[in-house]
Amino acid sequence: MPFFLPLLLQAYDPEIEAVMNRSRKEKQEQRATAASAVAPASTARDGGHIPVPAKYAAPLQACLDQAIESTDAGVAFAQKWRIDGGGFYARHCMGFAFARAERWGPAIIAFEQAAEEAERGGEMAQSARLWAQAGNAALASGDAAKARNEFDAALARGLPDGMEKGEVHLDRARALVALGDLPAARDSLDIALTQAPRDPLGWLLSATLARRSGEMPLAQAHIARAVQLSPDDASVALEEGNIAVLTAHEDIARAAWGRAVKLSPQSPAGKAAADNLTRLTPG
Structure with missing residues (x-):
């Protein structure tokens, strides 16, 4: 694993992207939420x-x-x-x-x-x-x-x-x-x-927090749950790759980041995943 990947991961804040995604999703769903409320x-x-x-x-x-x-x-x-x-x-x-x-x-x-x-x-x-x-x-x-x-x-x-x-x-x-x-x-x-x-954002943020705190087994378990609940979320795929690369699973990281790019190439998560892929050794 290239030595500069951990620095890259520390610089990127998945929490911020998750909050942005959540805000956008909430705005799209406001009408339905208001009606039921x-x-x-x-x-x-x-x-x-x-x-x-x-x-x-x-x-x-x-x-x-x-x-x-x-x-x-x-x-x-x-x-x-x-x-x-x-x-x-x-x-x-x-x-x-x-x-x-x-x-x-x-x-x-x-x-x-x-x-x-x-x-x-x-x-x-x-x-x-x-x-x-x-x-x-x-x-x-x-x-x-x-x-x-x-x-x-x-x-x-x-x-x-x-x-x-x-x-x-x-x-x-x-x-x-x-x-x-x-x-x-x-x-x-x-x-x-x-x-x-059942809220995948909770598991995503928990996994991210565990990664930032160095609790890698917890990070792996919780990102797996987020992936299960929200397999088509680019932010989840990005974080899955982040955790995988830091636990010496470069093949999983490559696949997860590739999925993030495919799911949402123009989003911050997709762009970060694409950048991470360029820093991996050719597979």
């Missing part, structure tokens, strides 16, 4: 979303639809609805609209205000979800310290065991990695893997 309480089933009372469900869906079509229209709808008694749901929609426009500062404020209003009304689970959305907006803005605080606030309000709690711990771990607090990130990641074991 506002199911009326009388019809909603237990699918991980807290049902919205029928009084608010229809106007909230209308507000979100407006925000999807036009950020300005969504904000205007939310402002009018808030005056007309929309409560924290109106502020939630306002945060959603600002987030779609990547106006992270106003989005954070709207989500925080919604969370505080929900808590004043005794809606602790809704408050927790809104603090988590504020955290994701802060993370997207690049303010990892604020994001960590928002995720801590979400967890302090209490969430039931399961996917939702796992996702908040995973997002908290992303913030902690960005802050360089790797031991605390490991603690949150371990909880995330238990609570949300």
